[in-house]
Amino acid sequence: MKDSMYLAWRYLCHHRAKTLLLVLSLSVFLGLPLIMRAMSRATQRSLLDRAEATPLLLGKKGSSLDLVVEALYFQLKGAEAITEADVDAIQATGLALGIPIRTGLMARGFPLVGTSLDYFRFRNLRIAEGRGLAMMGECVLGTEAAKTLGLGPGDALLTSPSTLFDLAGVYSLKLNVVGVLQPSYGPDDEAVFVDVRTAWVAEGKGHGHQDLAGAGPDLVLKRKAGTVTANAKLLQYNEINESNVDSFHFHGDPSGYPVSAVIAVPHDEKSGVLLRGRYVDAEARQLVRPARVVDSLNKQIFRFERILEIVVWTVGLATAVMFVLVMVLSWRLRAEELRTMTRLGCSRWKAAQIMGSEIVIMVGASIFIAGVFGIVMAQYGETWLQNLILRGA
Amino acid sequence: MRIGKHGRAGAVVMMTTVITIVLGCSKRAVPDQDTKSERADSFVIYTVNYPLSYFTGRMAPAGAQVVFPVPEGIDPAFWNPSADAVQDFQAASLILLNGAGYAQWTRYATLPRARILVTADGCRDGYLHTEQSVRHQHGPEGAHAHSDLAFTTWLDLRLAVCQASHVRDVLLQRLPDAKDSITAGFETLEQDLLDLDARLRVVGRASKGRPLLASHPVYPYLADAYGLSIQSLHLEPDQTLRGDDWKRLDAILKERHAEWMLWEAPPLEATKAGLSQRGVTTVVFDPAGQPPVGGGDFLSVMKANVDRLECAVGVKACR
Numbered sequence: 001m002k003d004s005m006y007l008a009w010r011y012l013c014h015h016r017a018k019t020l021l022l023v024l025s026l027s028v029f030l031g032l033p034l035i036m037r038a039m040s041r042a043t044q045r046s047l048l049d050r051a052e053a054t055p056l057l058l059g060k061k062g063s064s065l066d067l068v069v070e071a072l073y074f075q076l077k078g079a080e081a082i083t084e085a086d087v088d089a090i091q092a093t094g095l096a097l098g099i100p101i102r103t104g105l106m107a108r109g110f111p112l113v114g115t116s117l118d119y120f121r122f123r124n125l126r127i128a129e130g131r132g133l134a135m136m137g138e139c140v141l142g143t144e145a146a147k148t149l150g151l152g153p154g155d156a157l158l159t160s161p162s163t164l165f166d167l168a169g170v171y172s173l174k175l176n177v178v179g180v181l182q183p184s185y186g187p188d189d190e191a192v193f194v195d196v197r198t199a200w201v202a203e204g205k206g207h208g209h210q211d212l213a214g215a216g217p218d219l220v221l222k223r224k225a226g227t228v229t230a231n232a233k234l235l236q237y238n239e240i241n242e243s244n245v246d247s248f249h250f251h252g253d254p255s256g257y258p259v260s261a262v263i264a265v266p267h268d269e270k271s272g273v274l275l276r277g278r279y280v281d282a283e284a285r286q287l288v289r290p291a292r293v294v295d296s297l298n299k300q301i302f303r304f305e306r307i308l309e310i311v312v313w314t315v316g317l318a319t320a321v322m323f324v325l326v327m328v329l330s331w332r333l334r335a336e337e338l339r340t341m342t343r344l345g346c347s348r349w350k351a352a353q354i355m356g357s358e359i360v361i362m363v364g365a366s367i368f369i370a371g372v373f374g375i376v377m378a379q380y381g382e383t384w385l386q387n388l389i390l391r392g393a
Numbered sequence: 394m395r396i397g398k399h400g401r402a403g404a405v406v407m408m409t410t411v412i413t414i415v416l417g418c419s420k421r422a423v424p425d426q427d428t429k430s431e432r433a434d435s436f437v438i439y440t441v442n443y444p445l446s447y448f449t450g451r452m453a454p455a456g457a458q459v460v461f462p463v464p465e466g467i468d469p470a471f472w473n474p475s476a477d478a479v480q481d482f483q484a485a486s487l488i489l490l491n492g493a494g495y496a497q498w499t500r501y502a503t504l505p506r507a508r509i510l511v512t513a514d515g516c517r518d519g520y521l522h523t524e525q526s527v528r529h530q531h532g533p534e535g536a537h538a539h540s541d542l543a544f545t546t547w548l549d550l551r552l553a554v555c556q557a558s559h560v561r562d563v564l565l566q567r568l569p570d571a572k573d574s575i576t577a578g579f580e581t582l583e584q585d586l587l588d589l590d591a592r593l594r595v596v597g598r599a600s601k602g603r604p605l606l607a608s609h610p611v612y613p614y615l616a617d618a619y620g621l622s623i624q625s626l627h628l629e630p631d632q633t634l635r636g637d638d639w640k641r642l643d644a645i646l647k648e649r650h651a652e653w654m655l656w657e658a659p660p661l662e663a664t665k666a667g668l669s670q671r672g673v674t675t676v677v678f679d680p681a682g683q684p685p686v687g688g689g690d691f692l693s694v695m696k697a698n699v700d701r702l703e704c705a706v707g708v709k710a711c712r
Binding site for chain 1: 473476479480497498501502503506507
């Protein structure tokens with residue numbers, strides 16, 4: 001057997017180009033369905049894990065998938081916002097903890113997520129470097145965001161302007177990076193976390209400026225009966241720091257400020273059921289169970305995957321037929337060579353062994369390549385596929 | 394043909410090769426939820442002012458730690474904590490805020506909502522305002538003024554009882570094993586506060602709407618609860634009054650004929666004498682936002698405040 005393997009190996013080495021071509025086609029045939037299935041399963045599992053870890057999600061009535069995608073995976077789908085009053089309403093029920101999520105802005109390509117301190121505790125996110133959020137104007141980076149941007153505690157990060165060509169619009173806010181999170185192997189790794197009030201300031205809902213009560217005439221347009229109207233020279237701060245933080249304020253009632261969604265964490269199972277009951281007939285709100293929403297998404301992905309599998313197996317079958325054809329034709333071309341081997345005393349069984357060994361080596365090499373490629377794709381392709389699914393969902 | 398047989402065998406080998414690669418490992422985040430019942434000896438309560446610290450100290454079971462971290466000599470309402478101090482608050486089991494915009498720093502600090510109790514919320518329909526600050530306008534939002542709520546809510550002692558009852562409720566919820574000591578602590582505190590409240594109501598009736606002045610706008614709740622007619626100024630007890638201050642004071646006295654002026658702390662002798670010349674008696678009414686420096690506690694400070702008011706309006710003989 002060893003001799004047969006040796007002769008087969010020498011033959012394959014001699015015909016390198018043909019062997020390489022066959023091994024690569026076989027690798028694709030073997031690897032593609034497996035890789036697709038593994039990646040798809042890993043992605044579905046990872047999507048479901050995050051959804052299952054989020055008991056309830058409150059948002060504006062509409063697409064529940066948009067709501068989940070925006071609030072859990074920070075992929076901007078533009079789900080309509082609810083208000084801070086909804087967070088208070090959840091808290092006021094005494095049935096659950098309400099954690100606000102405000103998405104919509106970006107900071108150098110990473111989603112800016114405004115939330116409360118409870119979010120970090122809820123998701124078990126721990127600080128790897130620096131400290132957690134303490135004041136408005138500070139941000140904590142997910143591990144991937146920090147790595148990609150090359151930022152750490154003490155650095156600054158500008159939010160991306162939402163109105164690039166609107167000169168009178170909201171400008172970037174300079175955030176102070178105070179900490180970097182430990183890896184959590186999920187969307188939190190690629191997010192920039194700020195206090196929800198910092199997110200509102202970045203959106204232009206709140207601001208800080210020079211004290212107008214003692215402002216000079218160069219800043220004041222008119223001053224009458226306790227009202228001062230400032231001109232465009234009034235300095236508005238684009239950074240929140242210790243010296244100006246108390247000048248930051250919000251106009252109007254903060255309970256009307258936007259939040260994209262509220263994660264509701266019921267105190268126990270009964271509280272969860274009671275809370276769901278309260279939102280059953282809500283006209284403008286929906287309280288969804290993210291696990292159910294993602295499960296239904298997964299079912300759709302599974303259906304699509306089945307169709308794709310049929311296509312892949314069909315192509316695979318064609319590849320296999322081609323492989324067989326190539327081998328059969330090759331053996332026919334090698335008829336003279338086989339005859340010589342027989343004349344030299346080689347039995348027919350030995351000749352078959354040598355040919356079989358060639359196939360075994362090529363199939364073995366293909367399995368190895370497909371395996372390595374599969375592992376690499378499962379490791380690094382999951383995020384890619386997850387993003388593809390969420391953006392297309 | 395024989396070779397064809399080999400070919401078929403090879404094809405069968407290939408087609409029947411079954412590969413299973415188990416890939417992917419996912420890490421699952423398990424939410425860390427607050428447990429409903431906690432141990433008293435590891436229960437740490439942070440407060441933003443001394444009255445809340447005092448009320449909580451009267452009710453908290455043995456082992457529970459009540460922390461009022463504002464350094465001596467700093468008004469807790471205007472304290473600017475460092476990031477480290479904010480992190481201490483974040484690590485607390487319970488954070489007691491006063492409400493009514495007290496402790497401005499809580500507006501811009503990041504605190505865990507799940508562990509915050511705003512004690513004065515829900516105690517009355519709306520908070521009282523101090524004098525309106527200057528309204529200003531810039532950009533398209535229209536004119537606005539920054540909030541100027543009166544925040545010394547505990548000077549209405551029934552409101553103080555309400556705040557204490559909210560603290561009691563949350564302590565009972567979080568430390569159900571210490572129900573007896575929490576309830577007993579609240580009952581004695583409530584009695585002490587209501588006794589003082591009754592005395593202040595007598596003072597209010599005895600004042601008969603006669604005008605009072607106040608060195609600072611910290612008495613709106615006292616005035617509202619006990620029917621006192623108070624006009625506030627912005628004067629510091631430890632600073633000499635300048636000519637402008639006396640002019641403003643004289644102008645007010647011309648209109649209001651006030652007989653008494655409330656001060657947060659004893660004013661300078663010169664101030665006292667100047668007021669006396671104008672027929673105004675100085676009455677110290679310490680809001681007790683901070684612990685008393687020379688010993689005593691919230692209750693003793695408030696008792697002394699009420700004694701002085703009773704003396705001023707003639708309800709009781711002066712000691």
